[in-house]
Amino acid sequence: MHLARLHRSPAAPPGRRPLRSLLAGLTAAAAMTTAAAAPAASAAPPEPLGPQVVRTDQPPTGYAVTFRYEAPEGVESVHVYGDWFYSRPESVTCQDCGDGRAPSQWLPGDIAATPWQILPMERGDDGVWSVTVPLPAGSFRYAFTHDCTSELATGCTLHDDPANPWQIQPQYPGAPGAVRSTVYVPESRKFPTYDTDYQAPPRPHQAGTLETRRYPSPLSTNPAGVHDVVVYLPHDYDPDRPTPYPTLYLSHGGGDHSTAWTMQGVAHHILENAIRDGAAQPMVIVSTDFNGLPGGNQGYVDELRNNVFPFVEQNYNVSTRAEDRAFGGFSAGGSRAYTLMYDHTELFGYHAAWSAGGPQAGQEQIDRMKDVAGGIMIGTGLQDHLGNIAENSQRNAAALKTAGVDVDEFNVPGVHTWHVWRPLLNHYVRDLAFRSTTTDVAATTEPVGRHVRLSAVATVAPVTTSVTAPSGTVDFYAGEQHLGSARVRDGAARFHKPVDAALLDDPVVARYRGDDLFDESSSIPAEAG
Incomplete structure (x- = not known):
């Protein structure tokens, strides 16, 4: 990703003549000789491939992204396919319905709603396909289609951006999850859209380490006998620090796997920005994979207790205390979060269930939740109508609070997308996890x-x-x-x-x-x- 910036040349140091003064001192004859002998100006370097974020200072968002993509020979049309179509909150009355306006028609107060749609690209004289898309602030996923005629890319193969690949690719053949690349757009001061600075990639020298790890798992059927996690070690992680680090465990939703929370959810960026702002202490993030684990929610709990915890705690400088562990999951991962907070509260000091309806709690489960050492968070997108998730999530939170459970309820405008799960994680990291x-x-x-x-x-x-x-x-x-x-x-x-x-x-x-x-x-x- 290339972020266009304006640069101002620094003033010449004291006692040193500026370069333009030295050039002005050349004699006219010398200058003419130099000009005559100079070769023809070289051609401008080609524009780079991949996304270029450009500050336009133009409505509606003040920023745009130019996508440049080199398709294989023989491709006759290319489209970019991204999660940047917008609706008024009040128009989203069901899943995959709403205004569905293109980003060029963004309006203040809009929510990013599904479904995704394709936007046409044009082939330039250099054979590279390009399109410029005005975008509000935030993190966006995108892919490219070849010769696709479906507005929703139905049945079309999706291609990631070879100039902007994910840091970690799927870890095993057949791993679920669509091919995506991501791009981050800052907020314009002139045309404010969304406060998403917390999602910005840190500078390279302020970033931590992202690792994909495979561990023994007798429970796993795919891959057989082993399973995968993605681990993020925060900036300046010290394997010998006398005080071990707390650990944040995250679960993806249906159709994804362990790379989802860092690649699509930018969880590592969210954490580093919170640490930089003094709003969170350094912690290790472990993104899990519930695919290929038999036994549903309980099988996932067993995997955490018997295989994931021992592997992480033996290989990283993290605490073994439940009070030093936090869990968060969305959608199908949120269902697993409910199982943990209802029936296995002893495994974590902090629990979070996002965009998941969840069953109502019984009295024994309520009593257990009252004894949680840290805290409990429940949150959703307010327009999430997938299975009445928004309604059911708010119902559960209200019932638990009425029963005397201390619940941090935090909801945001939006549907069943990463545009909801990123701010929910940000709230969890900054306002609840490891703060009690x-x-x-x-x-x-x-x-x-x-x-x-x-x-x-x-x-x-x-x-x-x-x-x-x-x-x-x-x-x-x-x-x-x-x-x-x-x-x-x-x-x-x-x-x-x-x-x-x-x-x-x-x-x-x-x-x-x-x-x-x-x-x-x-x-x-x-x-x-």
Whole structure:
């Protein structure tokens, strides 16, 4: 991918004449001789193949992507096929319905809706096919078709972009998942569209390592006896760090496999941007594959427990504690997420189910979820009508909250696409996963004249093993009366103050406000004495 940028030549260093001054000092005769002897100007280099992102400062989006593709000889027509057709949210009343407008007709408030459609490309004098597509901000998947006559590319073979391939190709023959390439478009300040900076690829020196790994799996039928994961090690990952890393496990949906979350979902970019912004701590991402595992959801759970966890924890510097693991899955992967959060809460400290209706929870399952060490997230695209997913997801979240389960419900406009799952992951990484804390308080009193001197120490600790300690402020209360505040230093906030003895008829409570990396928490009331 080539991102067009404007460059400004730096000023010449002090004491050094600019190049144009030196050229101006040449004599006219020398200049004429040089011009006469110079060979004819060489031809301009050919335009590169692949996508070129260009800032246009033109409506509707301020950016465009020019796709250049060299098709085989004999191909008479080429189209680009991408997930960039748009609808008004209110017009999406069923799966694969809506306005279906081309990106050149994008309007503020639009959602990216299915189905994909093809756009024609033109063959240039150099034999290269090209088209320029104005696009709003975000990550987009695309492919090319040859001599395809179906508007929806039905029955047409899809070709990825050889000038812009995925970093990791499918790991075994017959691996599900359509052939795709991806391109990222930034947001225009002049024509704002979507706030998707969190999806931007990091600069090469700030990126981590993406690995495809094969591990022994007695349960796997395809490939037989082995299975695959994609592992992302964050920037500056240290295999010898004394404090092991937390691990985020992700599941794809139906029709995909373990490459999906990093290639289409850009999960590694989302994580690195969150780390850069100070909104998430470094963690290892493991993208799993539920294909070829018998036993449905329970078979997948067994695979995690018996094969995936041991392999990851033996080969990477990650924690073996459940509190240091988070899980997230969408669609069919969201169904597996429900099985984990309902019946196997002990395997993860954090759970997330996205774009999945899921069954209603029974009382035993509700009781287990109340004891989850970290947190639970449920989210969906608000226009996801595939099997009434949007309605059922919101119904489940409401029922769990009514039952007393602490659920972080986060929904976004959109349908059953990556344009929904990327922001859901971003919210999970920045606002829930590995952020939970506990706060305890110990309080004593000493008579001081007509008052008593309260000495309280609040201990604030992360639920997840972390190299970073919580910071910020703790507020101390007696009942609803605010007694004062203290800063957290080395995991503790110390409060000393004379107070009216009558206030201490209520227990002392410490409430930690949270900081950029850690969530708020409150103490169990402690009697002063």
